Amino acid sequence: MHITVIGAGRMGMAHIETLASLPGVGELSIADRDADRARAAVDQIAANRIPAHATTRARAVPVDAAFADRADGLVIVAPTSEHADLVIRAIDSGIPVFCEKPVAENVSRTRLVVERWAGATVPVQIGFQRRFDPGYVSARAALQAGDLGSLRRVHLVTGDPKPPAAEYIPTSGGIFRDCSVHDFDILRWVTGLEVDYVFAAGVNRGAEFFGAAGDVDEVVAMIGLADGTLATLQASRYNGAGYDVRMELAGTTAQITVGLEERTPIRSAEAGVAFPTGKPWPDFQSRFQTAYRREMETFLDVAAGTVPSPCTPQDALAALYIAEAADLSRREHRPVMLAEVGGSRP
Ligand SMILES: NC(=O)c1ccc[n+]([C@@H]2O[C@H](COP(=O)([O-])OP(=O)(O)OC[C@H]3O[C@@H](n4cnc5c(N)ncnc54)[C@H](O)[C@@H]3O)[C@@H](O)[C@H]2O)c1
Known part of the structure; x- marks a missing residue:
């Protein structure tokens, strides 16, 4: 070709x-x-x-x-x-x-x-x-096969080890549109559920250029899904431990986690627990090489x-609406229904 x-x-x-x-x-x-x-x-x-x-x-x-x-x-x-x-x-x-x-x-x-x-x-x-990462693919299959029972909770994490260049931030659209949009897309894809509302918070605890661009570098969000499942999300531009991308799905009979493996940049506080022992992922390029x-x-x-x-572009628009709702929510300190920013269940 x-x-x-x-x-x-x-x-x-x-x-x-x-x-x-x-x-x-x-x-x-x-x-x-x-x-x-x-x-x-x-x-x-x-x-x-x-x-x-x-x-x-x-x-x-x-x-x-x-x-x-x-x-x-x-x-x-x-x-x-x-x-x-x-x-x-x-x-x-x-x-x-x-x-x-x-x-x-x-x-x-x-x-x-x-x-x-x-x-x-x-x-x-x-x-x-x-959508092409083996972990997300198998989590989606497990959920669809009923291996988790009925889905009740989801937790999403994206931690960048260090912030992008200062000049990247003003045109990036902010952390929700630039970074968490991957979590919003994969949340829809893995669960097959649409988002109803978002309640988000964010702070600027790092470089001043985030604040100058109206952006933040640490965020959390609570996300309500169409069937009542509750999801939480956190994202950081300052996760010095390494590049950390995880998704936890908790059902009534089992739980499964994407991104919990030897290179996860996390350490257990429990005595005698060595896992994980690998070199933490340094960046998105290495973490998602297989997926790319x-x-x-x-x-x-x-x-x-x-x-x-x-x-499709329609999928991308759906993820963007969630980011829009999250950004408005963290700016105005209130929950935002997706319908308010133009998004609605297809
Ligand atoms: N999926 C992911 O994980 C992921 C990761 C990083 C970046 N991205 C996306 O990839 C895109 C590119 O990001 P990047 O970091 O590589 O940017 P970059 O600035 O490093 O590269 C962009 C390139 O495009 C060229 N260019 C600019 N305008 C052009 C035009 N009109 N026609 C042809 N070439 C043009 C520039 O000269 C430059 O070489 C962004 O949209 C970003 O959001 C996705």
């Missing part, structure tokens, strides 16, 4: 590395607004600093060529503010598209993409990679038309 990647930055390079190694990709075109970055990525493949599959040919192309060339699939990893225009251009060009989360920087631009996608036949896959690979493998199938998109 011929796949074109748009955006060879931090996340784009990770997807380029994966795509270059997949036997299903014969031709890999790389485009970036900064043409030097695209050329540098191709050079890295040529010099085998990015190991590629034996038959993969890589080349740098201008961004406009990415649409004119009519590749079999487009992978958009440009900054969030560029996503909506690029996805709509891909849909209008009839090219199957994978776009990193989030779909756009706000609800109205996300809705624009959803409307354009809903009227087209072109598949669009959004990059919520946790499966996500790209699936996109090749989506682009080939053999499977439907596993994460």
